[in-house]
Amino acid sequence: MRLMKKHESIQKVMTTSPITVQKGQKLSEVNAIFREHNIHHVPVLDHKKPVGMIAEADLLRLIYDAGNTDSRMQDTMIDQQHTISDVMTTELKTLxxxxxxxxxxxxxxxxxxxxxxxxxNGNIAxxxxxxxLIHYLCEQF
Structure with missing residues (x-):
């Protein structure tokens, strides 16, 4: 078993160039990103500056509230009733x-x-x- 390095750079585990959205985009576009890329978090930018984060769970709550309709209708409903700014978390955790x-x-x-x-330098890296982190830990064994 390899010994986990205490001071391993965050760059060892981070996803570089993550998929992001601009805060003016439609929620249906975020929903499509979750479906197509099998990810669960999307940073929200205002130009290049991070201003929020949308988790898939946040969006799923809205879709659940939209009821038993097809995905196109759900997308239309969430776009009409909500914006990214309504849904995103603005209390960002950053390093x-x-x-x-x-x-x-x-x-x-x-x-x-x-x-x-x-x-x-203030921009998302x-x-x-x-x-x-779990994948990184698994590699240590």
Whole structure:
């Protein structure tokens, strides 16, 4: 068994160039991203600056409220009733590219959040999720 490195760079586990959305986009576009890319968190940007995060669970609550309709109708309903700004979490958890895997693990283990945005010079450089940390841990065995 390899020994886990205490100060391993966050860049070892982060997803670089994550899929993002602009805060003016439609929620149906976010829903399509979740369906097509099998991801669960999408950072929301205002130009290049991160301003929020949408989790798939947040969107699923809206779709559930839309009732038993086909996906096209659900998309239409959520677009008419809500915006990205209505749904996104604005209390972002962020780290810098100089942070460590341990920093990410501590931040995500001590909160209700399951993702952290990684910044470089104020712009998004990547994202780390609890799933990324689990994959990293599995590689250690």
């Amino acid at each position: 810098n590219t100089s942070s460590t895997v341990r920093d990410a693990a501590e931040l995500l283990s001590d909160s209700r959040y399951h993702s952290v945005i990684v910044l470089e 990547g994202i780390v999720t609890t799933t990324d």
